[in-house]
Amino acid sequence: MSDASAVLDDLRSESHELDLLVAGATARQWAGTTPAEGWTLAHQIAHLSWTDDVALVAVTDPGRFADEVARAMEDPEHFVDRAAEEIVAACPPDALLVRWRESRARLHEALAAAPAGTKFPWYGPPMSVASMATARLMETWAHGQDVADALGAVRAPTARLRHVARIGVRARDYAYFVRGLEPPAEEFRVELESPDGALLAYGPEDAAQRVTGPLYDFCLLVTQRAHRDDLAVRAQGPDADAWLSIAQAFAGPAGTGRAPKAER
Numbered sequence: 380m381s382d383a384s385a386v387l388d389d390l391r392s393e394s395h396e397l398d399l400l401v402a403g404a405t406a407r408q409w410a411g412t413t414p415a416e417g418w419t420l421a422h423q424i425a426h427l428s429w430t431d432d433v434a435l436v437a438v439t440d441p442g443r444f445a446d447e448v449a450r451a452m453e454d455p456e457h458f459v460d461r462a463a464e465e466i467v468a469a470c471p472p473d474a475l476l477v478r479w480r481e482s483r484a485r486l487h488e489a490l491a492a493a494p495a496g497t498k499f500p501w502y503g504p505p506m507s508v509a510s511m512a513t514a515r516l517m518e519t520w521a522h523g524q525d526v527a528d529a530l531g532a533v534r535a536p537t538a539r540l541r542h543v544a545r546i547g548v549r550a551r552d553y554a555y556f557v558r559g560l561e562p563p564a565e566e567f568r569v570e571l572e573s574p575d576g577a578l579l580a581y582g583p584e585d586a587a588q589r590v591t592g593p594l595y596d597f598c599l600l601v602t603q604r605a606h607r608d609d610l611a612v613r614a615q616g617p618d619a620d621a622w623l624s625i626a627q628a629f630a631g632p633a634g635t636g637r638a639p640k641a642e643r
Contacts, residue, residue: 382509383490383495383507383508383509383512384491386509386512386513386516386542387487387490387491387508387512389516389539389542390487390512390513390515390516390519391487392539393516393519393520393523393539394483394519396523396534397519397522397523397526398476398479398480400523400526400527400530400532400534401420401424401476401526402476404420404472404530406472408420408529408530409421409472409475411529412529413525413526413528413529414525414528414529414604414637415525417460418460418463418525419467420526420529420530421467421470421472421475422463422464422467423522423525423526424475424476424479424522424526425462425463425464425466425467425470425475425479426459426462426463426522427479427482427483427518427519427522428466428475428478428479428482428483429462429463429466429482430515430518431479431482431483431485431486431515432482432486433447434486434499434501434511434515435482435485435486435489437499437500437501437506437511438486438489438490438493438499438511439489441499441500444499444500445500448500448502451502455631455632456632459631466478483515486515490508490511490512493508495508499511501514501630502630502631503550503553503630503631504553510546513542513545513546514546514629514630516539516542516543517542517543517546517547517602517628517629518629520539520540520543520598520602521543521602521604521628521629524599524602524604525604535574536573536574536594536595538573538575540573540594540595540598541573541579541594543598543601543602543628544569544571544579544581544594544597544598544601545581546601546628547597547598547600547601547602547626547627547628548569548581548582550601550626550627550628550629551567551622551626553627553630554622554625554626554627554633555625557627557631557632557633558625558633560625563588563618563622565586565587565588565618566582566583566586566588567581567582567586567588567589567590567616567618567619567622568580568581568582568583568584568585568586568588568589568590569581569582569589569590569591569597570589570590570591571591571592571593571594571597572592572593572594573594574593574594574595579594587615587616588614588615588616588618588619589614589615589616589619590612590613590614590615590619590622590623591612591613591615592610592611592612592613593611593612596610596611596612597610597612600612600623600626601626601627601628602627602628602629603626603627603629603634603635603636603637604637605637606636606637606638606639606640607623607624608639608640608641609639609640
């Protein structure tokens with residue numbers, strides 16, 4: 380099985396797990412708030428559906444995707460919120476769930492059929508099939524975390540988190556660029572302990588700047604689903620410490636993150 384096929388399979392599994400969670404939600408829960416300010420559960424699923432749709436455009440019609448980017452640049456701070464709001468206004472929960480299922484199925488089919496080595500445009504750097512699927516898995520997991528928190532559900536961490544961690548590490552320099560900062564020249568060492576006790580490691584073993592901690596906590600950090608003060612992710616070195624305060628695994632403007640629990 381190719382790397383792309385493995386990630387696509389994991390993306391489908393991640394989406395299915397979230398689908399089971401929201402399929403049982405009541406109308407009141409769909410309209411209820413989530414940890415993302417101003418977003419209901421419906422907004423979370425609408426965003427995933429919209430992003431799958433624009434990813435499909437990037438995969439199948441790069442020229443038209445350039446128009447999507449131009450529209451985003453007209454209002455970079457609010458275009459994501461606006462897109463989610465438009466879908467929520469047009470779709471009751473049952474229709475929204477069907478829309479998301481169809482959106483992700485179409486994208487999966489297009490990615491699976493794309494020739495090896497193809498690169499697709501995106502709001503950040505261009506994406507390969509595997510990196511596009513990884514980005515969609517990361518977002519599905521992150522927004523799924525908001526949904527789970529809103530519903531009071533506890534999701535067991537899975538091995539799929541390795542994809543989220545990988546994109547979080549690879550997006551290190553991007554987090555600096557979107558803030559107008561110069562990224563450190565040297566690589567960091569990142570060591571993460573998965574729930575089964577295995578160690579995931581990135582970067583040179585002898586790096587002076589290091590990040591360590593649980594895989595799950597690191598994923599919450601880079602998706603900005605929790606504040607670093609509430610997580611067991613630790614930095615060694617001033618550059619690594621600074622990165623933990625701005626890290627983001629997602630494309631687009633710099634995220635605002637979440638406040639520490641003590642301040643909520």
